Amino acid sequence: MAGPESEFDLIQRYFGTPSAGAVADGVRLGIGDDAALLAVRSGHELVVTVDTLVEGTHFFPDHPPASAGHKALASNLSDLAAMGAEPLGAVLSLTLPRVDHDWLAGFSHGFLALAEEVGIPLVGGDTNRGPLAISVTVLGEVPVGQALRREGARPGDRLVVSGALGGAACGLAHETQRRAEGGPVDASSPACARLFWPAARLSLGRGLRNRARAAIDISDGLLADLGHLCAASGCGARVDWPSVPRDPLLAEVSEQQARSCALGGGEDYELLFALPPGESLDLLAFSVDVPLTVIGECTEGAGVVVEDANGQRLDVARAGHDHFANTE
Template structure:
């Protein structure tokens, strides 16, 4: 018989919601508790799937607040669905634990399930095992057939648009790095300076509204320059960024100009949407019931490559930053990352 801290007991205690809640998601026929989940696709829709893994020491600090780890593990995946214009249908959670820590598990599950409830994403299954702390989440979504947003499709002359503001997560990471170096106590999940790092949110509603409007879309998870590079490569064109109009997170007002620019251009994990919008498409999403700040920060060009220009149109000398899991692995660890590099080093190609 399984003991009180068995795999199945942990699932029941922290992740097995009441039966009514488990199957509340649209299309969920069978959720947690069986060999696999059963989900039904709506007529005329396609399945969208994405998976990400967060590893302690690579994607989050050892003293990273557990509730935030749960929230972030789901939010990063939901951002991928947003970039595809998909509506979430369900999530699968695989949790690898070095030991049973009930306080950590309670906080982690609270953070994960609170976001799942807010985004109407039922947890429909998963796995637990023993080993170095790691969290892997798979999200499943649906999108009307033929309407999924993709990275390919931008054309020269299209406007380059971003939601929200950039650099907040990188600023928070810098504050956390300095705190740990100074040994000034544990991470504070409620610290305003770390809100974007600890509690990111996906632009799901914006993604849905961009169907049949945006030509190409990506979420800013690896950094503005890196992710724009993915869009350009997939679309076969280049891009110009007008630096003076790039929306900066208000937190960057505290940073020196060079650090602010590095955070906004190279910092990851802001989870905003970056997209190509034809010149004849309106920027006003309010007409669609979405109150989201949008900023035109440049345009796509025929000339290959990405150039960042100042107010006079002159190119700026900027370092190309981004995340690669296997390029300089030691430097990618949270303990070693400089300003402008977030903890999300997943290559999302």
């Protein structure tokens, strides 16, 4: 490229699209000042969440940069969805080992395409030199008192998940094997698609307001996240393994692997929620754009049990995704 490029120029060049600021009414001041200014609507609370992707942990150098941009935003939007919130704005902090214009072009394309799709403007950015990492903070708003929390589920509530589970874990297993064998990445394969291009269930999250009693997004794995929901709600849960919707990719692996992926695998970014007895699942399913499946129910007591088709308890490790577990 022609000459040096400053931090300011990098953000402006790759993320300062006119549309980035014009998408939402709430943006009073976008990229380019000491901070951004946003309007939160009267009668609404502000929702805020942060997520960081690190090269070598969450994605690899031969993965398409657009997928890193997409996923960094999608994982945060999933947290908004789990709160029942509307997107308001995003800020991005990029740490780069060097200025790689091809990478930046791909990354920003993936990030901004999703941002435009869901109508969330990028309102602030920061770039630094160092090992490649992407930190995104997403802001949203939700009517006062209507945010979906992890607490609130009660014994007798149905446990419902959106979409299908285990696809991202299966994709990760494919990728791990592919990298070990040294082959080229096939970004358009179904396995990579699950891992690289997760969707965030924003419209479902909105639809769950005043209906679900508790909700969480499945980022760490079904059993781990169900464990968080139960711990926060002070209840237990029973999961009916045959009811758990499996990603089609799992048809190709053993029953043992399928269980591990669907129950323990992270990064599917589907929603898990507790629906009280009086709420119609059919009515809810009619109004959203993703399949919904009852997988069990909340119970008295504590702890999560998984049962097979005969009602026998399965011995499953609660192996959620945790960057620091068992590694000290």
